[in-house]
Amino acid sequence: MTAPIPPARPATDRPSLAPSRGDRPGLRAVAPAVIATAVPAALAVVATVALADGTARAPLAWGLGAAALLLCAAVAAASRATVTARLLRRRLDSVTNDTGRLLQERARLTGETSRERTRLTDEFAAERTRLTEEFAAERARLTEEFAVERTLLTDGFAAERTLLDERNTRDTARLTTELAQERARLGTQNARQAAELRRARSDRAAAVSAAANAAGRMQALATGMLADLRAMEDKHSDEEVLADLLHLDHRTAQAGRLADSVAVLAGARSGRRWARPIVMESILRGAMGRIAGYQRVRVHSASEAAVAGHAAEGVMHALAEILDNAANFSPPTAEVHVYVEEVPAGVIVSVEDSGLVMGEVQLRRAESAVSGEGADLGGLSGTRLGLAVVGRLARKYGLRVSFRPSARGGTGVLVLVPQDILSDSSGAETPVAPEPPALPAPEPRETHSATRALPDPEPEPVRAHEFASHDDESAGNLPKRSRGRTLAEAERGRSRTAAAPEARSDADDKYRGARFGSFRQAVRRTPSDGAGDDTPPGDAPRERAHTGSAQDSGPEPSPHATSHLEGDPTS
Amino acid sequence: MSRPGRDDAPDRLYTLTGGRSRSAPDTPFDLVTLVVAECDPVPGMQSEHTAILRLCARPTAVVEVAAELGLPVSITRILLSDLLAAGRVSARHPRKAVHNGIPDPDILEQVLVGLRNL
Structure with a gap:
């Protein structure tokens, strides 16, 4: 494949100081002299031995042989020394020649070096001088240019500043005059608007007071009508007439609630005042009686708490608005459940519907509406007065109203009636049942049982925590x-x-x-209708009940099975 | 006709009966039917029912119950029908005191006492 590289042959022409092969003389250089000595010596020995006696022949042979050998060795050493001296002399000559050549070379190089250094030193000095001069020139030029530029800019700046100062002064003067004019204009406008505001306020106050006045008269009318209707219900025992009267009663109660709402929003005092504490059952029934869908309301209450007379109407009204909301925002056949629970802080009435679930935003809006903080009439809309009314009433009587999603799928409203507007139920009397008010004491606190709006004589199982049954009230004590x-x-x-x-x-x-x-x-039978006016109030319902009883004595009940009110539940 | 008294009840009559204003056609109550309670009041009952049960611990006429409750007789009859349907009261017609033409002397005595008390 690849050709074998021939071994480099040593250069023959280089001056070599290394000892060559001739340093040590070989056998070939010594051999002729040794042979030339050995041959005659051997001949002489042989001759001598041959000539000598027999006895002396052996030692002589040995001695001569040794002498001959010594002679040969001496000749060899001399010959070798001679050759060696010749070789060394030759090497000394060549070394001397080399040394001379090297000295010449060094002298030559020294001369060249000194020449070159001198030349470079000269060039450096010249270059430095030249650069120094150029730098000085450049600096002088730049200094001049800088001075010129600075002068220029200083002049421009001064001119500019003067200009701006003048303009600023002018603008300041102009703005000052404009400000004064604007201030004067705004002052007059402010005064005009203040006058308008005063006028609007007085208009608003007049309108509100007119509304309050009208609402108060409507309340009085409604209250009077309700009393009249109640008297008529006692008087007419015909079931047809009674059904119509109850229908009218219901309508009038709703009208009265509307008048109450307007009165509350107008800041008038709310409705009528009750002279005695009203028990929770009556409060709830009074609230139910003022809404259209009262037949869908189921009350679960065994509470004996009573609301103080001055606050009873407000609580009733607020509950009526909440119940109306619950009934209106749930399906027309769904029931609204009302639970009453007594807690240390008062009485909690929770109203749960299964209607629409309020969203987060709606809940917050409703909470803020019932918090009663927005006391202005600004956010009212014509059809949504309820929560605003509840808010006013809550602030007035210290009710706490909160909303939460109901377990029934709709919205739950919690109303806390505080303890300070509750009163001891021993002072409360239910006029429709003039029994001793302390009688229902065995009914336990925190009991959820059913007092249905549709009278359900079979109460649901009572979850009673404490049930103290003292039946010391026998019938003879009634x-x-x-x-x-x-x-x-x-x-x-x-x-x-x-x-x-x-x-x-x-x-x-x-x-x-x-x-x-x-x-x-x-x-x-009551002698005449007019005689009822001077009857004491406590006797009046009784008198009329008797009248109705006398009229009812003859005929059998009407064959109509459905009442008028049942046919028209949500009018 | 009347002045709005301060001691009316806030309960309207239709809320006592859930809107019913007439009793069922087969109701056994007329004005003088005697009503007797069959059990004691139970907590959580409507207060009128409680009152009726307490009142009728002794036999009591329907019209008396109505007068004591201060309710119209029709409403009272509805309440009594509910109680009767639940078996909490029983109804009994009064003794025929005059069936042979001679009134019971006890009754006459009571009439006399009543007249004197007037």
């Missing part, structure tokens, strides 16, 4: 109100008889007579 006695007197009489029950049994005859007397009162 208050009997004889004619001419007010309810309070009957109460006092009852407490006296309760203190001495055995005296009661002694007067059994008298008791039976009293029973008959009440029967007789029941069938007695």
Whole structure:
């Protein structure tokens, strides 16, 4: 494949100081002299030995042989030394020649170096001088240019500043005058708007007071109409007439609620005031009676708490608005459930519907509406007065209203009626049931049982935490109100008889007579309608009930099975 | 006709009966039917029912119940029908005191006492 590289042959022409092969003389250079000596020596020895006696022949041979050998060795050493001296002399000559050549070369190089250094030194000095001169010239030029430029700019700046100063002064003067004019103009405008605001405020106050006045009159009318209707309901026992009267009653109650709402929003005092505490059952029924869909409301309450008379109307109204909202925003057949729970802070009424779930934004809006903080009439719309009314009433009576999603799928409203507008239920009386007010004491607190709007005589199972049943009120202790006695007197009489029950049994005859007397009162006809006006208020409903009873004595109940009100539940 | 009294009840009559204004055609109550409670009031009942049950611990006429409650007789009859349907009261027609033409002397005595008390 590749040709073998021939080994480099040593250069023959280089001056070499290394010892050559001739340094040590080889055998070939020594051999001739040795041979030339050895041959005669050997001949001489042989001759001598041959000539000598027999006895001396052997030692002589040995001695001569040794001498001959020594002679040969000496000749060899001399010959070798001679050759070596010749070689060394030759090398010394060549080395001397080399040394001379090298000295010449060094002298030549030294001369060249000194020449070159001199030349470079000269060139450097010349270059430095030249650059120094150029730099000085450049600096002088730049200095001049800088001075010129600075002068120029200083002049321009001064001119500019003067110009701006003048302009600034001019502008300042102009703006000052404009400001004064603007201020004067705004001052007059402000005064005009203040006057307009005053006028608008007085207009608003007048309108609000007119609305309040009208609402108050409407409230009075509604209250009077409700009382009239109640009297008529007691008077007419015909079921047809009663159904119509109840229908009218319902409509009038709703109209009265609207008048109440307007009055509340106009800042008038709300509705009527009750002279005594109203128990929670009546509060809830009063609230239900003012809304259209009251038949869909289911009340679960066993609370005995009563709301103080001054606040009862407000609480009733607020609950009516909340119930109306719940009934309106749930499907027309869904029920609205009301739970009453007594807590240390008061009474919590929770209204749960299964209608629309309020979104986050709606909940916040409703919360802010019922917080009662936006007391202005600005955000009102014509059809959504309810929550604003609730907010006003809540602020007035300290109610706390909160919204949350209901477990029934709709919205739940919690109303906390605070303790300070609750009053002891022992002072409360339910006029439609003039029993001793302390009687229902065994009913437990925090009990959810069913008091249905549709009367359900079979109450749902009662979840009673504490159930203290004291049945010390027997039927014999029931208050009997004889004619001419007010309810309070009957109460006092009852407490006296309760203190001495055995005296009661002694007067059994008298008791039976009293029973008959009440029967007789029941069938007695009221002499005239006009006589009812001077009847004491506590007696008036009773009188009318008797009138109705007398009229009802003859005919059988009407064959109509459905009432008018049932046919028109959400009018 | 009347002045709006301060001691009316806030309950409207239609809320007591859930809107019903007439009783069922087969209701056994007329004015003088005697009503007797069959059990004690239960917590959570409507307050009128409680009152009726307390009142009728002794036999009591419908018209008396109505007078004591201060309610029209029609409304009272509806309430009583509910209680009767639940078996909490029983109805009994009064003794025929005059079926042989001679009134019971007890009744006459009670009438007399009642007349004197007037």
